[in-house]
Amino acid sequence: DQQVKQNSPSLSVQEGRISILNCDYTNSMFDYFLWYKKYPAEGPTFLISISSIKDKNEDGRFTVFLNKSAKHLSLHIVPSQPGDSAVYFCAASERGYSTLTFGKGTMLLVSP
Amino acid sequence: GAGVSQTPSNKVTEKGKYVELRCDPISGHTALYWYRQSLGQGPEFLIYFQGTGAADDSGLPNDRFFAVRPEGSVSTLKIQRTERGDSAVYLCASSLIGGSNYQETQYFGPGTRLLVL
Numbered sequence: 001d002q003q004v005k006q007n008s009p010s011l012s013v014q015e016g017r018i019s020i021l022n023c024d025y026t027n028s029m030f031d032y033f034l035w036y037k038k039y040p041a042e043g044p045t046f047l048i049s050i051s052s053i054k055d056k057n058e059d060g061r062f063t064v065f066l067n068k069s070a071k072h073l074s075l076h077i078v079p080s081q082p083g084d085s086a087v088y089f090c091a092a093s094e095r096g097y098s099t100l101t102f103g104k105g106t107m108l109l110v111s112p
Numbered sequence: 113g114a115g116v117s118q119t120p121s122n123k124v125t126e127k128g129k130y131v132e133l134r135c136d137p138i139s140g141h142t143a144l145y146w147y148r149q150s151l152g153q154g155p156e157f158l159i160y161f162q163g164t165g166a167a168d169d170s171g172l173p174n175d176r177f178f179a180v181r182p183e184g185s186v187s188t189l190k191i192q193r194t195e196r197g198d199s200a201v202y203l204c205a206s207s208l209i210g211g212s213n214y215q216e217t218q219y220f221g222p223g224t225r226l227l228v229l
Contacts, residue, residue, distance in 0.1 A: 102154030
Protein backbone atom coordinates (compact mmCIF):
# COMPACT_ATOMS: atom_id res chain seq x y z
CA ASP A 1 0.00 0.00 0.00
CA GLN A 2 1.25 3.41 -0.96
CA GLN A 3 1.66 5.57 2.13
CA VAL A 4 2.63 8.61 0.05
CA LYS A 5 0.60 9.24 -3.08
CA GLN A 6 1.17 11.57 -5.97
CA ASN A 7 -1.86 11.04 -8.13
CA SER A 8 -0.78 13.19 -11.07
CA PRO A 9 1.95 11.46 -13.09
CA SER A 10 2.57 14.61 -15.11
CA LEU A 11 1.83 18.32 -15.24
CA SER A 12 2.36 20.84 -18.04
CA VAL A 13 2.61 24.55 -17.30
CA GLN A 14 3.59 27.61 -19.27
CA GLU A 15 6.61 29.63 -18.28
CA GLY A 16 5.75 32.36 -15.79
CA ARG A 17 2.62 30.62 -14.51
CA ILE A 18 2.16 28.83 -11.21
CA SER A 19 2.89 25.09 -10.92
CA ILE A 20 1.02 23.22 -8.19
CA LEU A 21 2.11 19.69 -7.35
CA ASN A 22 0.04 17.67 -4.94
CA CYS A 23 0.77 14.89 -2.49
CA ASP A 24 -1.42 12.88 -0.12
CA TYR A 25 -0.34 10.59 2.69
CA THR A 26 -2.06 7.95 4.76
CA ASN A 27 0.35 7.36 7.66
CA SER A 28 -0.62 9.62 10.56
CA MET A 29 2.81 9.01 12.12
CA PHE A 30 4.52 11.04 9.41
CA ASP A 31 5.97 14.13 11.00
CA TYR A 32 8.26 15.67 8.40
CA PHE A 33 7.68 16.17 4.70
CA LEU A 34 10.07 16.93 1.89
CA TRP A 35 10.09 17.61 -1.82
CA TYR A 36 12.93 16.35 -3.97
CA LYS A 37 13.58 17.24 -7.58
CA LYS A 38 15.15 14.80 -10.03
CA TYR A 39 16.65 15.37 -13.46
CA PRO A 40 17.27 12.40 -15.79
CA ALA A 41 20.40 10.38 -14.96
CA GLU A 42 20.90 12.28 -11.71
CA GLY A 43 20.00 11.53 -8.12
CA PRO A 44 17.17 13.36 -6.36
CA THR A 45 18.13 16.74 -4.93
CA PHE A 46 16.47 18.26 -1.89
CA LEU A 47 14.20 21.19 -2.64
CA ILE A 48 12.17 22.19 0.39
CA SER A 49 10.72 20.66 3.54
CA ILE A 50 8.09 21.28 6.18
CA SER A 51 7.59 20.07 9.71
CA SER A 52 4.16 18.96 10.88
CA ILE A 53 4.04 21.85 13.34
CA LYS A 54 3.87 24.31 10.45
CA ASP A 55 1.37 24.79 7.66
CA LYS A 56 3.59 26.71 5.26
CA ASN A 57 7.25 27.02 4.38
CA GLU A 58 8.63 29.31 1.72
CA ASP A 59 11.97 29.44 -0.05
CA GLY A 60 12.22 31.83 -2.96
CA ARG A 61 9.93 30.68 -5.75
CA PHE A 62 9.01 27.51 -3.86
CA THR A 63 6.33 27.22 -1.18
CA VAL A 64 5.10 24.06 0.48
CA PHE A 65 1.71 23.97 2.18
CA LEU A 66 0.68 21.29 4.67
CA ASN A 67 -2.89 20.44 5.64
CA LYS A 68 -2.57 17.87 8.41
CA SER A 69 -6.27 17.26 8.86
CA ALA A 70 -6.58 16.37 5.19
CA LYS A 71 -3.19 14.59 5.12
CA HIS A 72 -2.33 16.66 2.09
CA LEU A 73 0.59 18.78 1.03
CA SER A 74 1.31 20.79 -2.06
CA LEU A 75 4.31 22.43 -3.68
CA HIS A 76 3.79 25.77 -5.41
CA ILE A 77 6.36 27.10 -7.86
CA VAL A 78 5.88 30.74 -8.84
CA PRO A 79 6.85 31.79 -11.43
CA SER A 80 7.61 28.53 -13.21
CA GLN A 81 10.72 28.42 -15.38
CA PRO A 82 11.76 25.94 -18.10
CA GLY A 83 14.66 24.83 -15.87
CA ASP A 84 12.07 23.61 -13.36
CA SER A 85 11.16 20.80 -15.76
CA ALA A 86 11.96 17.63 -13.81
CA VAL A 87 10.35 14.86 -11.79
CA TYR A 88 9.24 16.00 -8.34
CA PHE A 89 9.03 13.50 -5.49
CA CYS A 90 7.10 14.00 -2.30
CA ALA A 91 8.64 12.20 0.69
CA ALA A 92 7.87 11.79 4.37
CA SER A 93 9.47 10.53 7.56
CA GLU A 94 8.23 9.58 10.99
CA ARG A 95 9.42 11.30 14.14
CA GLY A 96 12.68 9.73 15.25
CA TYR A 97 13.17 7.73 12.04
CA SER A 98 15.34 9.13 9.30
CA THR A 99 14.33 6.77 6.50
CA LEU A 100 12.17 8.35 3.82
CA THR A 101 8.98 7.10 2.18
CA PHE A 102 8.55 8.48 -1.32
CA GLY A 103 5.64 8.96 -3.69
CA LYS A 104 5.83 7.87 -7.32
CA GLY A 105 6.67 11.34 -8.55
CA THR A 106 5.12 13.95 -10.83
CA MET A 107 6.86 14.94 -14.04
CA LEU A 108 6.64 18.72 -14.50
CA LEU A 109 7.13 20.22 -17.93
CA VAL A 110 7.42 23.99 -18.14
CA SER A 111 7.19 25.23 -21.70
CA PRO A 112 8.58 28.59 -22.87
CA GLY B 113 32.96 19.70 -1.77
CA ALA B 114 32.42 16.27 -3.29
CA GLY B 115 28.95 14.83 -3.21
CA VAL B 116 27.83 11.23 -2.93
CA SER B 117 29.41 9.07 -5.61
CA GLN B 118 28.29 5.67 -6.83
CA THR B 119 30.04 3.13 -9.00
CA PRO B 120 29.47 1.72 -11.49
CA SER B 121 27.03 4.12 -13.09
CA ASN B 122 25.61 1.27 -15.16
CA LYS B 123 25.79 -2.49 -14.70
CA VAL B 124 24.48 -5.16 -17.02
CA THR B 125 24.53 -8.72 -15.76
CA GLU B 126 22.95 -12.06 -16.47
CA LYS B 127 20.30 -13.72 -14.38
CA GLY B 128 21.89 -15.73 -11.59
CA LYS B 129 25.09 -13.70 -11.36
CA TYR B 130 26.42 -11.82 -8.33
CA VAL B 131 26.83 -8.03 -8.36
CA GLU B 132 28.33 -5.43 -6.06
CA LEU B 133 27.34 -1.77 -6.07
CA ARG B 134 29.50 0.80 -4.33
CA CYS B 135 28.61 4.03 -2.57
CA ASP B 136 31.03 6.70 -1.39
CA PRO B 137 29.16 9.12 0.91
CA ILE B 138 29.94 12.73 1.66
CA SER B 139 33.00 12.86 3.92
CA GLY B 140 32.06 12.99 7.57
CA HIS B 141 28.50 11.79 7.08
CA THR B 142 27.63 9.17 9.65
CA ALA B 143 24.35 7.99 8.16
CA LEU B 144 24.13 6.15 4.85
CA TYR B 145 21.01 4.93 3.10
CA TRP B 146 20.30 2.64 0.16
CA TYR B 147 17.12 3.03 -1.87
CA ARG B 148 15.90 1.28 -5.01
CA GLN B 149 13.90 2.98 -7.73
CA SER B 150 12.06 0.72 -10.15
CA LEU B 151 10.62 2.04 -13.40
CA GLY B 152 7.69 4.36 -12.79
CA GLN B 153 8.10 4.24 -9.02
CA GLY B 154 9.61 6.46 -6.38
CA PRO B 155 12.70 5.44 -4.44
CA GLU B 156 12.02 2.66 -1.94
CA PHE B 157 14.06 2.26 1.22
CA LEU B 158 16.34 -0.78 1.47
CA ILE B 159 18.79 -0.36 4.35
CA TYR B 160 20.20 2.33 6.61
CA PHE B 161 23.63 2.45 8.28
CA GLN B 162 24.54 4.43 11.35
CA GLY B 163 28.32 4.31 11.27
CA THR B 164 29.42 0.75 10.60
CA GLY B 165 26.25 -0.97 11.73
CA ALA B 166 23.01 -1.57 9.87
CA ALA B 167 20.48 0.31 12.01
CA ASP B 168 17.52 -0.71 9.87
CA ASP B 169 17.49 -3.36 7.13
CA SER B 170 13.73 -3.81 7.02
CA GLY B 171 13.56 -2.74 3.38
CA LEU B 172 15.77 -5.49 1.98
CA PRO B 173 13.43 -7.60 -0.18
CA ASN B 174 14.97 -11.00 0.61
CA ASP B 175 18.16 -12.69 1.73
CA ARG B 176 19.78 -12.33 -1.68
CA PHE B 177 20.43 -8.70 -0.76
CA PHE B 178 23.14 -7.73 1.69
CA ALA B 179 25.05 -4.54 2.43
CA VAL B 180 28.16 -3.67 4.40
CA ARG B 181 29.92 -0.55 5.60
CA PRO B 182 32.98 -1.94 7.38
CA GLU B 183 34.81 1.30 8.12
CA GLY B 184 31.85 3.62 8.45
CA SER B 185 32.38 5.38 5.15
CA VAL B 186 32.15 3.45 1.85
CA SER B 187 29.27 0.99 1.57
CA THR B 188 28.75 -1.95 -0.77
CA LEU B 189 25.35 -3.37 -1.68
CA LYS B 190 25.65 -7.01 -2.70
CA ILE B 191 23.05 -8.93 -4.67
CA GLN B 192 23.37 -12.69 -5.08
CA ARG B 193 21.70 -14.82 -7.75
CA THR B 194 20.30 -11.77 -9.52
CA GLU B 195 16.83 -11.94 -11.03
CA ARG B 196 15.28 -9.87 -13.80
CA GLY B 197 13.06 -8.20 -11.22
CA ASP B 198 16.16 -6.75 -9.55
CA SER B 199 16.59 -4.41 -12.52
CA ALA B 200 16.29 -0.88 -11.16
CA VAL B 201 18.26 2.22 -10.23
CA TYR B 202 19.99 1.74 -6.89
CA LEU B 203 20.38 5.05 -5.08
CA CYS B 204 22.63 5.82 -2.17
CA ALA B 205 22.19 8.80 0.13
CA SER B 206 24.05 10.15 3.14
CA SER B 207 23.32 12.59 5.93
CA LEU B 208 25.41 14.09 8.68
CA ILE B 209 24.04 12.31 11.74
CA GLY B 210 20.85 10.40 10.93
CA GLY B 211 18.97 8.46 13.56
CA SER B 212 16.75 10.66 15.69
CA ASN B 213 17.86 13.68 13.64
CA TYR B 214 15.15 12.77 11.19
CA GLN B 215 14.84 16.29 9.83
CA GLU B 216 18.30 16.21 8.29
CA THR B 217 18.67 16.53 4.56
CA GLN B 218 19.67 13.35 2.75
CA TYR B 219 22.04 13.91 -0.16
CA PHE B 220 21.69 11.44 -2.99
CA GLY B 221 24.19 10.05 -5.42
CA PRO B 222 23.44 9.66 -9.15
CA GLY B 223 22.57 6.00 -8.75
CA THR B 224 23.66 2.73 -10.36
CA ARG B 225 21.42 1.49 -13.15
CA LEU B 226 21.30 -2.29 -12.88
CA LEU B 227 19.95 -4.35 -15.75
CA VAL B 228 19.57 -8.10 -15.29
CA LEU B 229 19.16 -9.95 -18.58
